[in-house]
Amino acid sequence: MKLNSLIRTRFAPSPTGFLHIGSLRTALYTYLFAKQSGGQFILRLEDTDLERLVEGAAEAIYNGLKWAGLNYDEGPDVGGPFGPYVQSKRLDLYKKYANELIKNGNAYYCFCSDETLEQMRQEQIAKKQAPKYDRRCLKLRDEEVKQKLTANEPRVIRMKIPEKRIIEFTDIVRGKVAYNTNELDDQVLLKSDGYPTYHLAVVVDDHLMQISHVTRTEEWLPSTPKHILLYEYFGWEAPAWAHLPLLLNPDKTKMSKRKGDVMVGDYIKKGYLPEAMINFLAFLGWNPGLPAEALAKAGTEKEIYSMQELLKDFSLEKVHKAGAIFNIEKLNWYNQYYMRQIPLDKLTELCIPYLIENDLIVPKFDHSFDIAAMKGPFTVKDFETCLTKEKISFDYIKKAVALEQERSKTLSEIGESVKFFFEEPQYDKSLLFWKDTSEEEIKKSLQTLQKIISDITEKKFKKENLQEIIMPEAEKLSDRGIMLWPLRAALSGQKASPGPFEIAEVLGKEKTFERISFAIKKLD
Numbered sequence: 001m002k003l004n005s006l007i008r009t010r011f012a013p014s015p016t017g018f019l020h021i022g023s024l025r026t027a028l029y030t031y032l033f034a035k036q037s038g039g040q041f042i043l044r045l046e047d048t049d050l051e052r053l054v055e056g057a058a059e060a061i062y063n064g065l066k067w068a069g070l071n072y073d074e075g076p077d078v079g080g081p082f083g084p085y086v087q088s089k090r091l092d093l094y095k096k097y098a099n100e101l102i103k104n105g106n107a108y109y110c111f112c113s114d115e116t117l118e119q120m121r122q123e124q125i126a127k128k129q130a131p132k133y134d135r136r137c138l139k140l141r142d143e144e145v146k147q148k149l150t151a152n153e154p155r156v157i158r159m160k161i162p163e164k165r166i167i168e169f170t171d172i173v174r175g176k177v178a179y180n181t182n183e184l185d186d187q188v189l190l191k192s193d194g195y196p197t198y199h200l201a202v203v204v205d206d207h208l209m210q211i212s213h214v215t216r217t218e219e220w221l222p223s224t225p226k227h228i229l230l231y232e233y234f235g236w237e238a239p240a241w242a243h244l245p246l247l248l249n250p251d252k253t254k255m256s257k258r259k260g261d262v263m264v265g266d267y268i269k270k271g272y273l274p275e276a277m278i279n280f281l282a283f284l285g286w287n288p289g290l291p292a293e294a295l296a297k298a299g300t301e302k303e304i305y306s307m308q309e310l311l312k313d314f315s316l317e318k319v320h321k322a323g324a325i326f327n328i329e330k331l332n333w334y335n336q337y338y339m340r341q342i343p344l345d346k347l348t349e350l351c352i353p354y355l356i357e358n359d360l361i362v363p364k365f366d367h368s369f370d371i372a373a374m375k376g377p378f379t380v381k382d383f384e385t386c387l388t389k390e391k392i393s394f395d396y397i398k399k400a401v402a403l404e405q406e407r408s409k410t411l412s413e414i415g416e417s418v419k420f421f422f423e424e425p426q427y428d429k430s431l432l433f434w435k436d437t438s439e440e441e442i443k444k445s446l447q448t449l450q451k452i453i454s455d456i457t458e459k460k461f462k463k464e465n466l467q468e469i470i471m472p473e474a475e476k477l478s479d480r481g482i483m484l485w486p487l488r489a490a491l492s493g494q495k496a497s498p499g500p501f502e503i504a505e506v507l508g509k510e511k512t513f514e515r516i517s518f519a520i521k522k523l524d
Contacts, residue, residue, distance in 0.1 A: 007039025008212045011065075011072070012202070014046045015057035019064035019264040021326070022217065022247040022255060025281040029244060030215045031070045032282075032314040039212075043075030044205060045086045048195045064264040068274045069307060074209075082209040087201050094196035097204050097234070098157045098189050106233040107189060110137040110158045111148050132185040133158065157190040159199070159226065167225035172213075172242040172316045179225040187226055199223060203230040206239060215242045215316070242316050245285045248323040255326055271354060271411025273342075276335040279305050284324035288313045304337065332409040340405060347405060348398045354415025360422040361392060392422070399506040403498040417497075421506060425493020425515070429522040434485035443523045445483040446490065446516055448473060453513050461509045466501040490519035 011027040013019065034041045043065065045058055062077055074080025084090060101107035110133070112120075121131045138160065140148075148155065165181040189200040196204075206214060221243045231238040247255045255262050261270075267277060282305060289302075305313070339347065355361045400421040401414055408414045419425075432442050452469060470487075474480035488500040491507065504512045 006210075006212070007034050007037045008042065008210050009034040009039065009215060010042040010044050010206065010209065010211050011070075012044040012046050012205075013061055014049060014052075015054060015061065016047075016049055016052035017054055017263075018057050018060040020255075021262055021264055021267070021281075024064060024068060024070075024264050024277070025247060025284055026215060026217060026244060027065060027070050028068070028278060028281050029242075029286070029314070029316065029319065031072075032310055033213065033215065033242075033316055036311045036314060040073040041070070042080070042082075042209060042211070043072040043078075043085065044209070045076055046198065046201065047086055047088045048198070048201060050088075050193075050195065060263075060265055064268070067264070067268060068278055087196070087205065090201075090205070091194055091196075093208070094190060094200055094204060095194060098196070098200060101159070101189070101230075101233055102157060104233065106160050107157050108138050108160055109140075109145055109149070109155045110186075110188070111140075111153050111155045112137060113154075130183075135186060138186075154192045156188045156192050158186045159189050159230070161186050161226070161229065167228055169224065169228060169238075169241060171221075171224075172240060173245075173319045174218075174221070174243055174321055177221070177224070179222070181225070181229075184226060199226055199230070203227050203234075203236075207231070207234070207236045211239050213240045213242065215244060217246055218243045219246070242319070245320055246323045247284060247326050250325055250327065252323065252325070269412070271350075271413065271415070272331065272335050273338045273411075275306075276331065276338045278307060278310070279303075279338075280331045280334045282310055282314070284326065286314065286319045288315075288318065336409045339408065339411075344398055344402055344405070348394065348401045351401050351411050351414050351418075352397070354412050355397070355418070355422070358415050358419060360415075360419060361397075396421075396506070403502050403506065407498070420492045420494065420497070421503075424518070425491075427489065427493040429519075431489045431493070431495065432486040432519055432522065434479070434481045437479075437482050439523055441482055442486050443520060445477070446486055446520050446523075449483065449487055450513065450516050450520070453509060453516065456509065458509050461505060461512075463501045463505045466504055470501070486519065487516070490515050 009030045011023075011030050013023050013027075031041045033039075043061075045061070047053060047058075058076070062075075065072065072078065074082065074085060076083075076085045087094075098107065102109070112133075117133070120134055124131045137158070161181050161184045163182060166178055167181060168176065168178045171177050187199050188197050190196055205211075224241055224243075228238055249255055261267060264277075283303070342350070352361070400418040404414045404417045408417060432446075433439075434442070449470070452473065456465070456469065470483070471480070474483040477483060484500060488497060488503065489495075491500055491503045491512065492498075497503065507515070
């Protein structure tokens with residue numbers, strides 16, 4: 001661990017893709033560990049894989065972290081004393097340290113072509129050997145190396161791995177770990193284009209940025225002995241290590257796009273709340289009441305955690321070793337819980353972008369925006385500049401959203417389910433039928449409702465009053481569903497919706513009457 005007592009952690013994603021949900025979990029654990037001890041959380045972009053860089057990925061990383069409330073103390077877009085925080089802007093540093101390893105005899109030039117390396121690999125596979133570099137360039141005489149360098153032959157710099165050594169370290173999550181150096185390959189550190197590989201860049205950057213603890217997924221565990229050796233070669237103190245379990249699909253395979261959404265932006269677009277996502281991800285691999293080796297299924301009674309509670313209770317020592325199953329139903333449960341806690345005005349503001357996206361309301365200003373990139377919700381003031389085919393008030397939208405607050409799992413679900421409040425529902429007349437009721441009975445019920453509605457004043461057009469007047473009429477029938485079902489179907493055009501009296505109150509007398517009349521015409 002660093003002599004510096006300040007805890008400094010980093011989240012170092014590669015902009016070769018948009019922010020992965022598993023990466024957000026890693027960032028969360030890294031952030032919690034730093035902040036609970038008054039430490040610092042740093043963002044660094046590892047963009048040295050030029051061929052795989054994705055346009056817009058860096059911005060998605062910034063937006064995703066800020067959406068989740070994981071505000072970093074230093075980073076590419078906020079600066080800091082150890083910048084630049086983008087690896088492609090630090091190439092001279094990596095070249096300097098790679099050359100230092102050459103001078104110290106801990107690295108060497110390799111001039112082998114891709115074809116030579118592939119032939120070497122195939123021969124080793126044929127002999128049932130683990131593919132690794134056979135060190136032929138390490139055997140070159142100094143004169144040969146100088147000649148090749150003078151001729152500017154393409155080359156890389158490889159790390160020289162010592163033979164017959166056991167590299168041991170204690171991982172915060174996994175305990176004691178050991179590797180035999182005979183199993184390690186002479187890793188490429190600096191590529192022929194002057195760009196570093198992950199292994200050189202991560203060690204140089206973590207040291208120069210004074211990172212005290214490295215948290216990353218278990219995929220990087222086999223690389224750790226190489227990194228420990230590099231710290232040794234440079235004479236630097238190594239950080240503490242914590243290798244986190246992977247996130248898994250329900251079938252226990254690694255999460256991938258082929259089996260569902262894996263990008264944070266996908267979940268933002270669908271209307272998941274950051275509080276729900278953070279609470280959910282925190283429990284994917286960690287449990288506050290159990291030791292690290294305990295099985296995840298044992299659980300704990302407390303499931304709702306605010307960020308402040310997580311900062312108080314989180315511990316890397318209690319992170320499980322086994323992979324964590326990403327259960328979308330559990331995420332939906334968390335999201336539904338948090339949606340119910342939001343004040344209605346705020347929830348309505350959060351839902352407005354989804355109404356715009358569904359063309360239910362149309363703002364005067366340009367709305368060609370990406371919901372996932374939004375910096376904040378629409379406010380009541382913003383909405384005052386919005387128009388629809390007819391005048392729609394914020395209060396009207398709020399009433400529609402209120403009916404779906406308890407029923408919906410996501411903001412986008414609300415955006416879909418309230419459509420019938422903004423446009424005439426389209427449905428087949430078969431939807432109006434209750435069980436085996438005849439067409440004549442349904443039509444008669446709707447005509448009765450039409451008369452009842454006509455006699456109720458706009459002022460008294462409230463849920464309680466409607467229920468008090470209509471229910472006795474429905475009870476006169478052999479089955480009250482003969483009246484109540486076609487009423488709800490006529491008003492919503494859906495099989496599943498809020499109750500008919502609640503819908504009618506929001507729609508108002510005029511629209512309610514029009515929709516009942518439209519339903520009667522369907523039966524003519």
